[in-house]
Amino acid sequence: MxxxxxxxxxxxxxxxxxxxxxxxxxxxxxxxxxxxxxxxxxxxxxxxxxxxxxxxxxxATPPPAEPQYTSVSAILFAPEEERPRIVTVNCRPASRSSHGMCPLPLVQQYFPDGQTEGIVLTQGLNGEALRFPLHLWYSPTALQRSSPVNRSIYNITSGSAPKSWCGPVVVLKYNGSRRQGYADAGSNDLPALSAYFLAYK
Incomplete structure (x- = not known):
């Protein structure tokens, strides 16, 4: 040949x-x-x-490349800061075997105690369904450790939230109701978040 x-x-x-x-x-x-x-x-x-x-x-073909991480804008409520700010969060792709699964956001750097839990917020102001649900990451042990009250959450709720949020909170926005990926979160998401913090007990 x-x-x-x-x-x-x-x-x-x-x-x-x-x-x-x-x-x-x-x-x-x-x-x-x-x-x-x-x-x-x-x-x-x-x-x-x-x-x-x-x-x-x-x-010879190069070795398989590392998975391509994606980056999205997220909202960080840092405990010691007066206002929330926009940060960049990398997301590790879902494994090939988990088709349709959402990438995993790498938020551990914002949680020094290594403890994180997530809440998905699907309703906004007046109970209206959010077109792009919000994914809140927080530390469940922050309150138990007598962490300082989160000043940025305290400020956006004017101190009226029934629950004192402690420790950091990172918020990502899903790119749709199917929750298969993330889009950039921004200041337009603050009213829904403020309503959630005010309603949470």
Whole structure:
């Protein structure tokens, strides 16, 4: 079987007879070009079940890339700050076996005690359903440890909340009612959050 020698390199277009060892369908004139093109090519690089006899023409495929994390804006209610602020939270993708599952937000850095629980807020002002539910992360042990009252929550509720919130609170916004991913949270979400803090007992 003759090895094709006139296939263009996917990166520079030069004629080549070397290909990606994983999918055997992408041609590159040198290993460095496969490495440079890997961030794009990896999304379409499907392992072949066909074993080629022309191993000398294969270019070793880079190792599988780390999962691509996504970043979203979240609202941080820091206990010692006067106002909530917007922070960036990375989300680890759901495993391939859990189709349709939501990515996992990496919020541990905001909780020094390592204890977190989540609440999903589905209703806003006057009990109206939220089009984009809010996901609140908080520390269940903060109150037990006599942590200081969360000043930013105290301020947005004008001190009228029946429950004294302690410790940090991080709020993410789902990208829809199916809760399969997150969208950027922002100041438009504060009225619904304020109503929740005022109603929680």
């Amino acid at each position: 003759n090895v094709p020698i006139n296939r263009p390199c996917l990166l520079c277009g030069s004629p080549t007879s070397m290909w990606c060892s994983r999918c055997q369908g992408a041609f590159y004139c040198r290993p460095e070009h496969l490495q440079q093109d890997w961030p794009r090519h990896r999304t379409e690089c499907i392992p072949t079940t066909h074993q080629s006899t022309h191993n000398m023409n294969m270019i």
